[in-house]
Amino acid sequence: MIAGLMSSVRRWNLTLKVFLRGAARRLVLGRLVAFHSGFLCVQDSYGDEIGVFGNPKAHHLQAPAVLVVHDDSFWVRALFRGDIGFSQSYMLGEISTPDLTAVFEFFVQNASKKSILAGWRVVGLFGAMARAVLQSANHVATAKLNAVAHYSLGNDMFSAFLSQDMTYSAALWLPITDPRSKGETLHEAQMRKLRYAVSSARIKPTDHVLEIGSGWGSFAILAAQTTGCRVTTVTPSLAQKQLVERRVADAKLSEHIRVFLGDYREVETLKTKFDKIVSIEMIEHVGHKFLDTYFACMDRYLKDDGIGYFQCITIPEARYDAYVKGQDFIQKYIFPGGHLPTVSGLVSSINAGSKGRMIVEEILSLGGHYVKTLQCWRDSFLANFDQMIAPTLRKEHPHMTDTDVEIFKRKWVYYFCYCEAGFKTKTIGDVGITVGKEGALELLEAIPLGRN
Incomplete structure (x- = not known):
């Protein structure tokens, strides 16, 4: 009985994670559509295009800033933890880019909009569930980030x-x-x-x-x-x-x-x-x-x-x-x-x-x-x-x-x-x-x- 209950909890947790990651992805991409400056191309780890954002005219004037998403945990971190979440995803290898400075410049160019780096205030049950999933599913990753934060560079x-x-x-x-x-x-x-x-x-x-x-x-x-x-x-x-x-x-x-x-x-x-x-x-x-x-x-x-x-x-x-x-x-x-x-x-x-x-x-x-x-x-x-x-x-x-x-x-x-x-x-x-x-x-x- 206990084994069955634990199995049900794990299935529920997995279902919740999949739901939250999908919802967070849609919300983040929906917000990026409102960005009209610069040029950002978001790809998955296979190189397939997830979306292109910014000024359409800029596509012909400059190479895009490219953000590659390797792990869907990124969408949840970006949505609920803003700047800190974005940095955590980069440090954990959930995202990568050939030019990180260019990605930052894209978000600065759109600073008047509510970017994923600025963070969003999310309240209610959805926000509480997301925080719970982040805390439980990523406790090992979080522990590593906290530990590495205290490693200092010596002389x-x-x-x-x-x-x-x-x-x-x-x-x-x-x-x-x-x-x-x-x-x-x-x-x-x-x-x-x-x-x-x-x-x-x-x-x-x-x-x-x-x-x-x-x-x-x-x-x-x-x-x-x-x-x-x-x-x-x-x-x-x-x-x-x-x-x-x-x-x-x-x-x-x-x-x-x-x-x-x-x-x-x-x-x-x-x-x-x-x-x-x-x-x-x-x-x-x-x-x-x-x-x-x-x-x-x-x-x-x-x-x-x-x-x-x-x-x-x-x-x-x-x-x-x-x-x-x-x-x-x-x-x-x-x-x-x-x-x-x-x-x-x-x-x-x-x-x-x-x-x-x-x-x-x-x-x-x-x-x-x-x-x-x-x-x-x-x-x-x-x-x-x-x-x-x-x-x-x-x-x-x-x-x-x-x-x-x-x-x-x-x-x-x-x-x-x-x-x-x-x-x-x-x-x-x-x-x-x-x-x-x-x-x-x-x-x-x-x-x-x-x-x-």
């Missing part, structure tokens, strides 16, 4: 896709009108970005510079090498501290650079005022509740005639409220707790945190430069994955299966393409903000102040 693995300077932020590329741009390397573009930060902060040989967010030491090393200044660089990571100290020693700069292990709020314990402060893409980890606190700390650490330079990834004002209330792929799988402020939010917090003492001097938009930076990272990541990254992963996490390694790989490819599409369509940005206190007369050095 060795970052070195497999970053340039030799180990800079993990947007590069600054030459304009295409410059004949040197065609042969420019990522390393050269990263060095240009670091030199720009040094120049923006007007760093001099006599300066003591505070860097918030050491990374792997590229800014501190370049600043000390090119100007002769002293740098105190702050990191909360012991592994990064140890690597930065080795790189500083190799560069014979130990007398110029000190690596402080701690949080930005703990710099207070040094009881030191700094001539200049530089922070490159660290503010994203501060959180929207603590932006004012962060800049209040910077104000206290900076001398009365000091200058600061802050580079930060941003989000447009119109998308901010929804972004803060939700959770996207990056917040769930890459930077839990991460937060992208708006440009106006940054300026407001600079003013509020410093009580008006830090004055914005200049804002440079760097977002477009991230597109090629991310392409370079993705190319190197894929080129070095089998020989460098996968072996290191297995060494650091011996229990990882081949499936886990593949999910990890697809997670990072998704991250690179997701961000590339965001910067390419200006749905996210990146700015460098130079600030100075009232006595920061160095900001006037390049300006003719007299008739002669």
